[in-house]
Amino acid sequence: MFKKISWKWYVGAIIFTVSLALIFPLVGLKSYVNEVAIISESLMIVFSYKLMIKRLSxxxxxxxxxxxxxxxxxxxxxxxxxxxxIN
Known part of the structure; x- marks a missing residue:
């Protein structure tokens, strides 16, 4: 499933989620930063897996x-x- 998605979409989604994590506290949505950061982290896990699977086991x-x-x-x-x- 993840092999069909271009790496450009992953990079775009990671940039988008990082932007949201930086913008949310400005507009008073501090409570949603955790969810956005977790989504970004999950995208990074899948993206790094996709990049490394061709060379490693x-x-x-x-x-x-x-x-x-x-x-x-x-x-x-x-x-x-x-x-x-943010504390």
């Missing part, structure tokens, strides 16, 4: 994708928290 790619998603989520939550001082 399935289980290695899966765990590397999870690590990339974890670091992406931490970075996004940290960025939004620092910019908007």
């Amino acid at each position: 399935g289980p290695v790619t899966f765990f590397l994708g999870l690590l990339v998603g974890l670091f992406w989520g931490v970075a996004l939550f940290s960025l939004v928290g620092v910019i908007y001082n």
Whole structure:
């Protein structure tokens, strides 16, 4: 299913979700930042899996994708928290 989707759509969706995560606190929707960041993190996991599956085995790619998603989520939550001082 994920193989049929172009990588451009993943990049566009990731950019869109990061933009939403940065805009939501400005318009008073701080409570929705977590959901948007989780969606962005999930997109990053699938995108990194799609990029690495051609060169690495399935289980290695899966765990590397999870690590990339974890670091992406931490970075996004940290960025939004620092910019908007969200506790």
